[in-house]
Amino acid sequence: MQKENENHLSRRSFFKQSGALATGVAIGIGGAGIVSANAKATQVEPLPWPYTKLDVEMARKLGHLGYYKNECSAGAFYGILWPLKEKIGHPYDTIPIEPPNIMTFGAGGVAGWATLCGALNGASAAITLVTKNYKPIINELFGWYQDESFPSDQSNEYASKHQFLVEKYKSDKILTKSIAKSPLCHASVTDWCKASGYGSGAKERSERCARLAGDVAAHAVKLLNLDAEGKFKPTYAFSEEVAGCRKCHFKGKDCEAGQNTRGKMDCLQCHEAHDI
Amino acid sequence: MQKENENHLSRRSFFKQSGALATGVAIGIGGAGIVSANAKATQVEPLPWPYTKLDVEMARKLGHLGYYKNECSAGAFYGILWPLKEKIGHPYDTIPIEPPNIMTFGAGGVAGWATLCGALNGASAAITLVTKNYKPIINELFGWYQDESFPSDQSNEYASKHQFLVEKYKSDKILTKSIAKSPLCHASVTDWCKASGYGSGAKERSERCARLAGDVAAHAVKLLNLDAEGKFKPTYAFSEEVAGCRKCHFKGKDCEAGQNTRGKMDCLQCHEAHDI
Numbered sequence: 001m002q003k004e005n006e007n008h009l010s011r012r013s014f015f016k017q018s019g020a021l022a023t024g025v026a027i028g029i030g031g032a033g034i035v036s037a038n039a040k041a042t043q044v045e046p047l048p049w050p051y052t053k054l055d056v057e058m059a060r061k062l063g064h065l066g067y068y069k070n071e072c073s074a075g076a077f078y079g080i081l082w083p084l085k086e087k088i089g090h091p092y093d094t095i096p097i098e099p100p101n102i103m104t105f106g107a108g109g110v111a112g113w114a115t116l117c118g119a120l121n122g123a124s125a126a127i128t129l130v131t132k133n134y135k136p137i138i139n140e141l142f143g144w145y146q147d148e149s150f151p152s153d154q155s156n157e158y159a160s161k162h163q164f165l166v167e168k169y170k171s172d173k174i175l176t177k178s179i180a181k182s183p184l185c186h187a188s189v190t191d192w193c194k195a196s197g198y199g200s201g202a203k204e205r206s207e208r209c210a211r212l213a214g215d216v217a218a219h220a221v222k223l224l225n226l227d228a229e230g231k232f233k234p235t236y237a238f239s240e241e242v243a244g245c246r247k248c249h250f251k252g253k254d255c256e257a258g259q260n261t262r263g264k265m266d267c268l269q270c271h272e273a274h275d276i
Numbered sequence: 277m278q279k280e281n282e283n284h285l286s287r288r289s290f291f292k293q294s295g296a297l298a299t300g301v302a303i304g305i306g307g308a309g310i311v312s313a314n315a316k317a318t319q320v321e322p323l324p325w326p327y328t329k330l331d332v333e334m335a336r337k338l339g340h341l342g343y344y345k346n347e348c349s350a351g352a353f354y355g356i357l358w359p360l361k362e363k364i365g366h367p368y369d370t371i372p373i374e375p376p377n378i379m380t381f382g383a384g385g386v387a388g389w390a391t392l393c394g395a396l397n398g399a400s401a402a403i404t405l406v407t408k409n410y411k412p413i414i415n416e417l418f419g420w421y422q423d424e425s426f427p428s429d430q431s432n433e434y435a436s437k438h439q440f441l442v443e444k445y446k447s448d449k450i451l452t453k454s455i456a457k458s459p460l461c462h463a464s465v466t467d468w469c470k471a472s473g474y475g476s477g478a479k480e481r482s483e484r485c486a487r488l489a490g491d492v493a494a495h496a497v498k499l500l501n502l503d504a505e506g507k508f509k510p511t512y513a514f515s516e517e518v519a520g521c522r523k524c525h526f527k528g529k530d531c532e533a534g535q536n537t538r539g540k541m542d543c544l545q546c547h548e549a550h551d552i
Contacts, residue, residue, distance in 0.1 A: 047372050047380075094370035096323050102378065104323075105404040109392075111414040114539025115459055116385075116392040125401075128381040138387040183391055186539040193536035199529035200538045253475035260469035262476045263390025263462040270546035 045091040051130040053225045054083050056218045060154060063119070063217030065165040067210035070099030073106025073118030075210070079217030080126035080224075109185025117185045119209075119216035120145060127220055136234050137223050139264075142183045143236025144219055146266065149177040150192070151211030154218075159211060169210065170203040181266050188212075241268055321367040327406040329501045330359050332494045336430060339395070339493030341441040343486035346375030349382025349394030351486070355493030356402035356500075385461025393461045395485075395492035396421060403496055412510050413499050415540075418459045419512025420495055422542065425453040426468070427487030430494075435487060445486065446479040457542050464488075517544055 059079045066075025066082075078099055085092035096102060105111060106121035120142060127141070128134040151159075156174045158164045176196035180188035189200055189209075198204045226232040238246065245267040252259030335355045342351025342358075354375050361368035372378060381387060382397035396418060403417070404410040427435075432450045434440045452472035456464035465476055465485070474480045502508040514522065521543040528535030 044369060044372055047376055047378075091370075093320060094367075096320055100323055100404075102323075102401050102404055105400045105410055105414055109539060110396070110400055110459075111411050111418065112538065113415075113418055113459060113541060114537075115541065116397075120386070121392075121397070124381045124386055125378050128376075128378055134381055135387045138381055139389075142387065142389055183386075183389060186537065186541065190537045193531050197531050199527075199531045199535040201527045201529050201535060202531075251475075251477040253477050255469050255473050255475045255478075259475040259477060261390075261462065261466045262388065263385060265389060265391065265462065 045094075047129060048131050048134075049084075049091055049129050050088055051084065051224060051228055052087055053228050054080070054087075054221045056221050056225070057154070058083055059221040060152075060214040060218035061158065061163075061165050063214035064155065064158070064169075064210050066099055066217075067213045068166045068169060070101070070104050071107035071118065072209050072213045073122035074099035074101050074104040075122065075213040076119040076217045076220070077101055077103040077122035077126050079214060080123060080220055081129070084130070114186035114189065115184060117145070117180075117183055117188050117212075117216075119213040120183055122213075123216050123220040126217075127224065130224060131227050133227050133232065137220075137227060137232065140223055140232075140234050140236050141216070141220055142264070145183055145216065146181050147179060148215075148219075149179050150188075150215060151175055151177065151208055152215045152218075155211035155215055158214075159207070164214075170207040173204065173207075175204060175208050175211070182269055183265065187269060238264070239266065241273075242266060245271075321370075323405060324407050324410075325360075325367055325405050326364055327360065327500060327504055328363055329504050330356070330363075330497045332497050332501070333430070334359055335497040336428075336490040336494035337434065337439075337441050339490035340431065340434070340445075340486050342375055342493075343489040344442045344445060346377070346380050347383035347394065348485050348489045349398035350375035350377050350380040351398065351489040352395040352493045352496070353377055353379040353398035353402050355490060356399060356496055357405070360406070390462035390465065391460060393421070393456075393459055393464050393488075393492075395489040396459055398489075399492050399496040403500065406500060407503050409503050409508065413496075413503060413508065416499055416508075416510050416512050417492070417496055418540070421459055421492065422457050423455060424491075424495075425455050426464075426491055427451055427453065427484055428491045428494075431487035431491055434490075435483070440490075446483040449480065449483075451480060451484050451487070458545055459541065463545060514540065515542065517549075518542060521547075 062082055063076050063079030066078035069075065069078070078097055078101065081092060081097045085097055103122040103125050106116070106118035109115045109118060123141060124138045127137050131137060159169070159172050160174050162172060178192040178195035180191050182188060189205065192208055193200050193205060196204070223232060248258040249261045250259055251262040338358055339352050339355030342354035345351065345354065354373055354377065357368060357373045361373055379398040379401050382392070382394035385391045385394060399417060400414045403413050407413060435448050436450050438448060454468040454471035456467050458464060465481065468484055469476050469481060472480070499508060524534040525537045526535055527538040
């Protein structure tokens with residue numbers, strides 16, 4: 001193998017090695033710790049990309065519009081990034097923001113599996129593009145989401161007064177609100193269906209998720225605007241119940257003692273409470 | 277408002293309207309159905325981007341390497357897209373693929389919330405970039421994941437023989453395997469901890485997730501290669517238990533009859549079985 005910078009793996013040598021891989025020959029790469037592949041790649045704008053304060057209500061309307069273009073996840077992503085592309089241009093002109101985009105897969109909690117709410121998934125990807133503080137901001141967004149009542153009064157009003165950007169959407173009714181107590185699509189949809197009386201396949205349920213996609217994009221922009229001003233302060237805290245569970249069950253090293261879990265979701269949605 | 281093409285919303289008029297929005301003035305946009313915003317945007321390569329068959333074992337090693345660069349979600353994304361960028365170049369040279377990348381947020385089931393497994397999230401984003409068949413392929417990937425035993429024998433072998441691309445990783449042990457029966461990070465991590473006896477904060481648990489990130493990237497590439505050859509055939513089917521639940525509980529219009537849910541996850545991980 002030609003001599004490489006010890007932390008770099010050139011394109012030529014990588015493919016040489018991948019050939020070796022195919023025949024089962026072990027790879028030996030010198031260097032300290034982790035190999036930094038792709039050092040000679042084309043220049044691409046490193047993250048975070050530039051952010052400028054956006055209109056929260058514009059994001060709400062664009063998130064709703066984005067849902068009708070390509071569902072919840074692509075919609076929330078679009079609601080945050082389309083105005084950035086319009087205001088800033090490059091590098092936002094290099095990735096597909098118009099739905100279908102890279103986050104399209106998040107619809108229905110990823111291809112209909114109802115895992116993570118697609119609006120949260122799409123908004124999280126957008127947040128990651130634009131700030132190094134993505135982790136506390138996403139944490140705050142998730143905490144807000146699970147305690148928030150959707151759809152928001154603002155979205156209900158836009159819909160009922162035909163102020164959204166879609167002329168013919170699925171319902172202009174004021175829709176019942178519900179609190180998911182979870183960032184999962186499955187819990188969010190089912191709780192809303194039970195509260196509203198609509199089935200999960202009803203057009204009103206789709207419209208509820210379109211409004212929610214706008215609400216999530218809007219709240220993400222609100223947090224990003226604070227971050228841009230240096231005024232973002234995390235406020236989310238575990239509920240008393242979750243804090244109680246986490247006295248024993250947390251990310252730690254003693255499996256037997258219950259340190260065999262991780263996460264921040266409401267434990268009692270799936271688990272029975274038990275005495276210590 | 278100046279006259280616009282009825283399905284288009286120009287940059288100038290959008291921002292004019294967003295100003296109107298801020299003062300609460302209703303927007304009236306003519307046109308049939310959904311407004312197509314951003315029609316005059318800079319040309320960007322529409323999805324799907326070109327794909328060429330990749331080496332499955334290269335993806336496994338790169339996914340593992342990517343975990344050590346920036347955790348599970350960025351790692352699986354990188355494991356699939358880095359070799360595509362090397363082989364194809366543009367448009368893969370326009371987005372950050374080297375971790376941290378757009379999917380970094382997925383780590384720990386999104387910012388530590390332990391919702392969707394980050395490796396699945398990152399791989400799903402990569403799949404969405406490269407094929408119009410992203411939905412059935414992701415569905416297949418999720419179905420495979422929940423019934424698969426991680427880490428794979430192949431990953432355990434690479435680690436124990438020091439054939440991965442990282443020289444100093446957290447453990448070279450043959451690690452216990454476990455089946456998550458779920459695409460959620462929380463279930464996947466806890467089931468593995470209980471099977472192996474390691475805490476969720478143990479370095480062996482991190483190494484297990486690094487191997488899993490490689491395994492997920494590898495399986496995604498296997499499915500994408502079949503798709504590229506026109507040979508991809510979905511095989512995933514609901515378990516007998518889930519199929520039983522779905523006789524009543526599915527995405528439908530009759531909320532009272534139980535059609536108030538959606539999703540494909542194993543119902544009995546969180547819900548009690550009940551008689552009909």
